[in-house]
Amino acid sequence: MLKEERQQIILDVLKRRGKVVAAELAKELDVSADTVQRDLKELSRSGLLQRVHGGGLPRSPANTTFAQRQLQSPEAKAHIALAAIEFLQEDQTLFMDGGTTTLQLARSLPAHMRLNIITNSPPLAVALADHPAVQIILLGGQLIKESLITVGAGTVNAVRQMRADIFFMGVCSAHPDVGLSTLYLDETYIKQAMIANANLVIGLMSPEKLNTASSFVVSPITSLTHLITEKSVPEEALLPYQEAGIQTIRA
Template sequence: MLTRQRKELLLNLLKQDGQIVAKALSEQLGLSEDTIRRDLRELAREGLLQRVHGGALPLPPSPAMGNFSQRQQIAGEAKPAIGQAAAAMVEPGQVVFIDGGTTAVQLARALPAELRATVVTHSPSVALELVEHAHIEVILIGGRLFKHSIVAMGPAALEAIAQIRTDIYFMGVCSLDPQAGITTGDYDEAGVKRAISQAARRTVVLASPEKLHTASPYQIAPLSSVGAIVVHAGVDEALLAPYRAMGIEVVVAGGNHLKA
């Protein structure tokens, strides 16, 4: 069995059983216990499981995996501050893509009244925030409604996204981790976010505190594709250090101050 096949099997068994006991599994599969342990260590480094003595457990789920109304109650002070900091990054005349999600809605609300720009979004919630904005042209991407994030997805959305090149993509994520990268809880949503990022000159991740140092099942992109991360001032600097070490700009927002 190839390494990739073993790892896929391990992740499926972990999802099915809720735990992996290396000794018992090695006997069941006819593989050495050392091989199983090595695969588990590598999967843990990739942010896909939690390594424990004798085996592995699933990662604690990101709080951002909850539904839209539940997520509105999380990090209530941080999200408006992150939205304001992100809005300050938009320059007149730019074409920007604003993702779906609760923090993205705060970004749309924070865009200055005098700003002249074009906002592309597949989020009806974001589009509605900009209805009364006199100087912003809104391009709304359509498709099948993904109710968890209240965004359009599917072939129609991907086709429209492929026709637009944006200056900045403000990405909302479920999870962000130095090893696992940018991840989310839905396979198709990961593909849509990846397509939007690939069509943007720069990707800026909106990372409210509950999303840092967590991993979800499906990778959107490695951190090498990220130009900047916007976080709240209350985040421990130790959590931010790995991103800075990778050369990613970290914008810290909160209160009356903003720093990179």
Template sequence: MLTTQRKQLILQRLQQEGQIVAKAFSEELGISEDTVRRDLRELAAEGQLQRVHGGALPASAAIGDMQVRAALAPDEKRALGRAGAALVQPGQVVILDGGTTSLQVVQHLPLTLRATVVTHSPTIAVALAGHAQIEVLMLGGRLFRHSMVNVGASVVEAAARLRADLYLMGVTGVHAQAGLTTGDFEEAAVKRALHERAAETVVLASADKLGAASPFTIAPLSELAALVVPASTPAPLRKKLQAGGVKVSTAMA
């Protein structure tokens, strides 16, 4: 089998099965594990998969910058934003992550809502300016332009002083085994710190993030209060995610 054919087969298996185990794959094809690992390295360098110990997982498509991600699944994100906004109750302290889905949450919050929103995203803070009854607390740090969020030690330290009712977390990967992941080390550290200070954490995940993984781990699925996915999410995928120990609910369009 040619290299290009092997790589195509690897990507097909990832799509169908959600993972590749290098040893089993090499035995199936009658080739060395070194050959499989080389193929995985090259595909990972092209951003087509995420290598893990012993094999690979599907790479998240949600790794572009804000402008790129805004064009991905806009209808799904509107539904997820509506579902996320419905979770916010009057008087609560809510941590709202950065990202395009979080912007949809803001757009679906009632203008009469009285609450406190904590965010490390300048974009989210500005979007909340029209909600006169919402107190906006912004955590400052170094601006990570890719995601338009503040990161660094100052954000983590400020998070330690919070006690929030709800954290609507943004991620780039949601996988039954790999858990919740994102593409930047410092951003993952901030998300962990915010997660630890919330009574409940909920992830609103569009289809491009489901069954996929990014390099840096945030938390296992079992630590979420709920995972909200699009209504079109296939039942087998929902079952796989539920096997990771999380309650999965759907956002109706």
């Protein structure tokens, strides 16, 4: 049996049953468990399924909702959030853009700390509503339904009128050569404006985003002043970023 043929079967089974279990596949396809593992790894790398312990799940647009993304490496995001908090000082003004990692940071903010938070993420704004001490500025604009952020010319103009001490950027994709990139063109304009008007630009990046690229480039990685990742990314993988003058933290 050819590899591609087998992988196609795996995808078919996934579509039909809604999930695949590695051990079952090995038996049904009459190959070793290792081969199935490798197939799943490849399919996962090409984004055709979501690999999970013991098998795989579909990665259709329907399954990559905002809620789904919050389930992705939650403990890593928690670590990153805690490390990010170290940078905060009372009465600072922050830019925070959309994304599940920045949302986690918002939820982890110390309850007593007075902050001004400017964001284009409605879920983040709502999550901060029961924080007793922060003032929240929500940027308006057209809502991108998939990522739950607001974008548009008006949004960018609003950002240009504001300055922040820190911009906590949820990094969608980062690559030493390509730079920082995202899934939506309009989102890049917002990020660019926030980069331009913040003193520190701190990227929050969960491990799977490292050295990936998306469709729309925001800026070179040198726009970052700091990059917070998690323990699970090897030290040497961050070397290119350090050489670019970025302070890296493995939380």
